[in-house]
Amino acid sequence: MYLLIINPRSGGGAGQRTWQSVEGMLHSRGIPHEPLFTQNADRAETQVLGALARRDDWRAAIVIGGDGTIHSVLGALRRRGVPLAVIPAGSGNDTARGFGIPLATEAALEAALQDRCLEADLLSGAGGLTLTAVASGFDAQVAVNVNNGFYKRLCNAIGAGQLAYIIGILHTLMTFKPCRVSVTCDGKEQAFEKAWLVSICNLPSYGGGLLICPQAEADDGLLDVCVVHGCSRMQVLRLFPTLLKGTHVALPFVTMLRGHSVAVHFAQARHAIGDGEPLGTAPLAVRCEPGALRVLSPLAAAREQGAAGPCQASV
Template sequence: MYLLIINSRSGGGAGLRTWHTVEAMLKARAIPHEALFTQSADSAENQVLHALARREDWRAAIVIGGDGTIHSVLGALRRRGVPLGVIPAGSGNDTARGFGIPLTPEAALDNALQDRCLEADLLSGADGLTLTAVASGFDAQVAVNVNNSRYKRLCNAIGAGRLAYIIGILHTLITFKSCRVSVTCDGREQTFDRAWLVSVCNLPSYGGGLLICPQAESGDGLLDVCVVHGISRGQLLRLFPTVVKGKHVALPYVTMLRGRSVAVHFAQPRHAIGDGEGLGTAPLAVRCEPGALRVLSPLAAAGAQGAAGPCHASG
């Protein structure tokens, strides 16, 4: 039995459209399933926990939505030991990208039914669990601005989720100011002046495919950190095209770190996000929880790091 977790509003309505496509395929194949429509991010975890508690034979929980929808149910899946399947229907879909999951509903469903899992790490902090990245500073402010904008809905409506983030970058660049930041990685503290952003990553990309930590691997037990500091607004603007291909990591004003725990403290309050969802403006402290989640991924068959082979829910 599969639990389908659907966010109808994800991706500007793409969640509901994708569900209709997936539902037809499940019925045509006579695959046992139950549909659960999440009402809000705040209530999604309890909804999923209650659904998973009703029976012991769940093969997987398949999320139809974006990274934020996945984020809202991580605690429930980890607690119940049920593998995560993803049928992407959001703006960024970086979880799907990070695990090699196809972006089309048909192919993504086929992957979710293959019963091949990766053991993935999670980022754990005071605000709960995160799968892709915890970002703070400029790019977090971009996400906050995009999520509160009208242009996000318009871009989603035309299938151009990444364009919303590009507009958000230009929007945020006008008002955002850099400041000093302290980053402590595995107990070693470093201070950076005129810091723009600090991103703690478990997967290579966020923001619709921006390769902020291209070397990040979901199952290596480590967090990858990107700090951008000591540059002007113009230099920051020129930096972003290099992030699309991950070429920024070699630049002198980009510092890359790696460790099992990371704390970030900006000199002035700065927004933070986890999987694109707001985490407030308090200083960050996150740690890696190795192998805390099983994810249905085609990379498992390819023998990627963290591959666990066939996966079955533990109940």
């Protein structure tokens, strides 16, 4: 039995359209499933916990939605030991990208039904669990502006979710002011002047495919950190096209770090986000929890024996 967790409003209505397509495919193949609709992130974990408690033969929880929908149910899936599968229907869909899950609905469903799992790490902090990245500073402010702006809804409506982030970058660039930041990675503290952003990543990309930490791997037990500091607004603007290929890591105003735990303290209050969802403006303390979540992923077959295997829910 599969639990389908559907956010019908994700991606400007893409969640509902995707669910209708998936429902037809599941019925035509006689695959047992139960739908659960959720639109409120604050209630999603409770809803999912309640659904998972009703039976003990769940093969996986398949989320139809975006990164924010996935974020809202991480605690429930980890607590109940049920594997996560993703059929992307959001604006950014970076969780799907990071796990090699196709963006096309039918192909994503096929990946969800293959029963091959990756033992993925989770990022744990005061704000709860995160799967893709915890970002603070400029890019978090971009996300806040995008989520609060009318242009996200407009871009989703025309199927151009990534365009909303580009508009958000230009919007934020006009008003954001960099400041000093202290970053402590595995107990070693470093200070950076005129810091624009600090991103703590478990997957290579966020923001709709921007490769902030291109070397990040979901199952290596490590956090990858990108710090952008000491540069002008024009340099920041020129930085973003390089994120599409991850070539920014060689720039002199970009510092890459790696470790098991990271603390971030800006001299001035800065927004932070986890999986694109707001985490407030308090200083960050994030640690890696290795292998905390099993994810149905096409990448599983490519991993060494022992790093991945058949999914078995331990409810």
